[in-house]
Amino acid sequence: MARVVSQTKSAAVNPLKSSQPLGAAFAFLGIDGAIPLLHGSQGCTSFALALLVRHFNEAIPLQTTAMNEAAIIVGGADRLEEAILSLKARTRPRLIGICTTASVEARDEDVAGDVENIKRRRAMELMGTEVVVANTPDFDGAIEEGWSKAVTAMIEAIARPDKQYRNPRKIAILPGWNLTVADIEHLRETAVSFGLDPVILPDVSGSLDGSIPEEWMPITYGGTKLKEIRDLGATMQCIAIGEHMRRPAEALQRLTGVPYVLFRSLTGLENVDRFIRVLAAMSRKQSPLNVRRNRMQLQDAMLDGHSHMAGKKIAIASEPDQLFQLSDFFTAMGAEIAAAVTTTGTSKALEMVPAKTVKVGDLSDLESLAATADLIVTHSHGREAARRLGVPLMRVGFPMFDRFGSQHKLTILYRGSREVIFDFANIIQANHHPPNPWPLDSTDRRGSQ
Amino acid sequence: MASLNAKITDAFHELASERSGSKDPRVRRRDCAKPMAPGTAVGGCAFDGAKVALQPITDVAHLIHGPLACEGNSWDNRGAASSGPTLWRTSFTTDLTEIDIVMGHSEQKLFKAIREIKEGYAPAAIFVYSTCVTAMIGDDIEVVCKRAADEFALPVVPVNAPGFVGSKNLGNKLAGEALLKHVIGTLEPDEPGLCDINILGEFNLSGEFWQVKPLLDKLGIRVRACIPGDARYLQIASAHRSRAAMTVCSTAFVTLARKMQERWDIPFFEGSFYGISGTSEALRRIADLLVRKGADPSLLHRTEILVAEEEAKVWKRLEAYRPRLEGKRVLLNTGGVKSWSVVHALMEIGMEIVGTSVKKSTLEDRERVKQTLKEENLLFESMSPRELFSLLLERKADIMLSGGRTQYIALKAKLPWLDINQERHHAYAGYEGMVQLARQIDLAIHNPMWPQVREPAPWEPALVVAKRAKREA
Ligand code: SF4
Secondary structure, three states, X not given: OOEEEOOOOOOEEOOOOOOHHHHHHHHHOOEOXXXXXXXXXXXXXXXXXXXXXXXXXXXXXXXXXXXOHHHHHHOOHHHHHHHXXXXXXXXXXXXXXXXXXXXXHHOOOOHHHHHHHHHHHOOOOOOOOEEEEEOOOOOOOOHHHHHHHHHHHHHHHHOOOOOOOOOOOEEEEEOOOOOOHHHHHHHHHHHHHOOOEEEEOOOHHHHOOOOOOXXXXXXXXXXXXXXXHHHHHHOOEEEEEXXXXXXXXXXXXXXXXXXXXXXXXXXXXXXXHHHHHHHHHHHOOOOOHHHHHHHHHHHHHHHHHHHHHOOOEEEEEEOHHHHHHHHHHHHHOOOEEEEEEEOOOOOHHHHHOOOOEEEEOOHHHHHHHOOOOOEEEEOHHHHHHHHHHOOOEEEOOOOOOOOOOHHHOOOOHHHHHHHHHHHHHHHHHHOOOOOOOOOOOOOOOXXXX | OHHHHHHHHHHHHHHHHHHHHHOOHHHHHHXXXXXXXXXXXXXXXXXXXXXXXXXOEOOEEEEEEOOHHHHHOOOOOOOEOOOOOOHHHOOEEOOOOHHHHHOOOHHHHXXXXXXXXXXXXXXXXXXXXXXXXXXXXXXXXXXXXXXXXXXXXXXXXXXXXXHHHOEHHHHHHHHHHHHHHHOOOOOOOOOOOOOEEEEXXXXXXXXXXXXXXXHHHHOOOEEEEEEEOOEOHHHHHOHHHOOEEEEOOHHHHXXXXXXXXXXXXXXXXXXXXXXXXXXXXXXXXXXXXXXXXXXXXXXXXXXXXXXXXXXXXXXXXXXXXXXHHOOOEEEEEOEOOHHHHHHHHHHHOOOEEEEEEOEOOOHHHHHHHHHHHOOHHHEEOOOOHHHHHHHHHHOOOOEEEEOHXXXXXXXXXXXXXXXXXXXXXXXXXXXXXXXXXXXXXXXXXXXXXXXXXXXXOOOOOHHHHHHHHHHHO
């Protein structure tokens, strides 16, 4: 069980975190016909937008209430109303997802109350558009919490609480932010291959998968349909993936009585086996052939890859659930977690991380702990640290702005686990250092490569 | 949170009255003319502008005082190049949490952060940036910086440009103010020379200023301070001893140039290193200003010789591209100085401009582009993505040149696109840059991939295909 060590420095150096409102906006991007609206000064939106664009290599719809000096003094309710009405009129979204930022939260504004007022007063104009608020100050949490709060807010605001007919084939899946577009597609295919009918919330696989619409779209195209969120109560069972999805799963249960099961990770043979057993039980079906085949292929990859992973020291930095997902898998393949750094210290997932300590910190913390590691695992911002230390970098998570196709990388279920092994082993092989023929030369061998 | 609220209300009284009083009224008016509308706004905040304008100063630690988002979402996203120190690329922020804010610890945290950075990184100076939340809760970064500077015997420069005060453009200007107030003129150079100049508003993106500097070297002109690209703190501190100045991105630093002229009698002009005649013109005017301020008049003659040689060389190299680019239609969606300088450069090689945005351009910039294009309706203010998308199709553009943020508007329309803003990977300045620009446009337009991606899918019925062919023809 890992001990969580909190931050003691006053200056964060090379932040690991991206902000909470960005995480919430990301979740809203998984809804069909949506536009996230950051409530705050406009720079926050511009930064979040640029980062999302760099990561996805996609056009991203994102808007701002553009709080100016006056609004900061008197409060942002008017700007909020103006923004909602203008968005509605111009782009006719089905959902406006409001993510608050530090500027309004530090003033303690009652944004939810403001939105209720606006909805009441402007009911006619807003017909056909849901407006949902996630309270996501920048001075708290990070992507993971933002994502989780947005999903919770959507369930609470949209899912119908009344007793509904339960469809035995229907299941709800609440994926964490760390699942890629490819992961979601694979998850859906797998559930469908069991004869199940999954509703995935949020579903970034439609909106952020790189498809090219015929005309310019100012809102998301593809993703979870609002009607599907409304009818979540008609599902038999909810599957939440990642500790941070417990909160939305609980909200759904509270509201509709749909029970949930939580998987902390869907990577690694044992975790996937458990998941497949659950699918089989829910569908009362045998595992289909392709799933069985994928399992064998994973076994084979484990046999082939384990020697490259065994004994390797890994320094890893990520949001809590992804930190758990990957470190759990790496240690299950014989590697050792030499350093674990994360963004915020409150997640229950952290205790389960197979390392002595988990440090809440930044990339400079990672850098100081990773000098003797064989591999650094973190997002693209880790490239400088990796270069300075001469340790290879495996890019995971967000942001990933210097590699193409991050969204099409598979990381879960049998096939995804296999891919992770390949990735890992290939990086290690490519950076293999033969013994130094000049043993007296004490200069850093890796550094000279 | 009650105490916090009180603090904010308090702070705002000061903030509001101070702001309306202290700022250059011209700056305020110009900025107020373009209100940022909720739900339609795009673009960065004042803090963004201030950081952009100062961050390329390479041996300085840039410390962002605020909650995470301001820095966490934005660091490591620009391609300025440094010939030496790399400290500017390390990101520092006080990463304020709720506790810091509620307990009122933020000023102490800032002070401690300054100490940590001084001890751990030995910077030439520390620049401290305020952001929305720290300005709101009334943190006085000026006072904290002053105290830290005294205690650590290190320049600690407050940059007071919280996001909500206005646009990126205003932030640029506030950055200039900070340099003027706290940096420039604080140090006397060892050996001031008669051919020392300042270049203001040059960011050295992709190292492009290094394509210009050799030209100046050849003429014996020394760049005392290039602000901010590849600059060192001490160069900027002694910039008041230069004999002349050129502003490159005028929107960013023209006010700074004007004030330096008033205070230290440094004459300046607005120029550009984009395009052939642009570069030649800039070299001539630098020489001219220096000679007027007492440099050897032979400089003028030497400049003419250099210009003639270099121009002949570059035209020769461009010959290869001219037949491939002549008559191709460009939509330019950038802003500021590039609205006219790049337009001019492209027209020089025979391309046709079907539109150029003049957002963030000064009145002078606008005048220049009007003169070059001779047609008013080709200028446009900033546009929504949808409008831009239709404009590209309507005007049958062959390529769009813009910043990364709008790239997908062209790419999703299956049209070539080239990055000419801060994230670009190629250097377009000087004579050399013109050849590079022509080459990159050529590569983009003539990539054999285009006809392939425009090919209809095998399952599209013949009718649709025929219709589309007609529309595209
Ligand atoms: S608008 Fe304010 S809070 Fe947002 S990034 Fe700019 S300075 Fe930071």
